[in-house]
Amino acid sequence: MSFINKLLPFTRQFPILTEQLGLIRYSSYKSSYQLEDINPLPRKYEITKDPMEWEYVARLLPPAVIPEPLKKDKYPSGWKPQAENLSDRPxxxxxxxxxxxxxxxxxxxxxxxxxxxxxxxxxxxxxxxxxxxxxxxxxxxxxxxxxxxxxxxxxxxxxxxxxxxxxxxxxxxx
Incomplete structure (x- = not known):
């Protein structure tokens, strides 16, 4: 076992010594020996800029503003709108x-x-x-x-x- 391998277990206890020797331990993700670069897969799609096709995407997106509920006498879910004349209450x-x-x-x-x-x-x-x-x-x-x-x-x-x-x-x- 080399001198550096003997010091590695003590690097957490002595961070100043670790910096002086140049032994910087990164997180387990960076110091993992099994880490390999994965080649990016080739794209099998293309991005369109046709506004007619983007209309279908826009229908799937949530609305930017929540609309006011429609005025009805009774709602099927049991929800009740807030009363309008609440200004006289404490x-x-x-x-x-x-x-x-x-x-x-x-x-x-x-x-x-x-x-x-x-x-x-x-x-x-x-x-x-x-x-x-x-x-x-x-x-x-x-x-x-x-x-x-x-x-x-x-x-x-x-x-x-x-x-x-x-x-x-x-x-x-x-």
Whole structure:
């Protein structure tokens, strides 16, 4: 075994010595002996610039802007648009770009805790939290624990209450 091969296991412990000897170890990808250049395969297609052919591709691309939903009396999916006269209320919940209520279920990495997060709240966030707590308390046996972040404009409720909070807000017109 040569002198350099004897030093290689110690290069992680002594990086200054490694730089002085010129023994720079790269990641396993670059230092792999099995790494070979693969010749690029010849292209078996050509790129067209014909606008008639690009029309078919443009139909497959997602729209740049999400369109406003059509006005109907009742939607087949059960979705309800936001009421138009919400300016007299003490708080407002802005819908997301998909025109949905911003209520999300957060599950931690160990999948042991679930929390419901209501975002995009403007106005009296404390009144909204009290109304949600009063709505949820008679329906569930356990105490409702919640966290209000007034600066960021969200409410976190410990537990999976997504459907109940959505129902509550849809009944209020949000």
């Amino acid at each position: 708080y407002f919940i802005q819908r997301n770009k998909f025109h949905e209520l911003p209520i999300y279920l957060k599950i931690n990495t160990l999948k042991t805790r679930r929390s419901t997060v209501l975002r995009n709240i403007q106005g009296d966030i404390w009144l909204l939290e009290k109304e949600i707590r009063d709505f949820l308390s008679p329906q569930f046996f356990q105490p409702i624990r919640s966290q209000v972040n007034e600066f960021a404009g969200y409410i976190r409720i410990h537990g999976d209450y997504v459907n109940a909070v959505k129902y509550f807000l849809e009944q209020k017109g949000y």
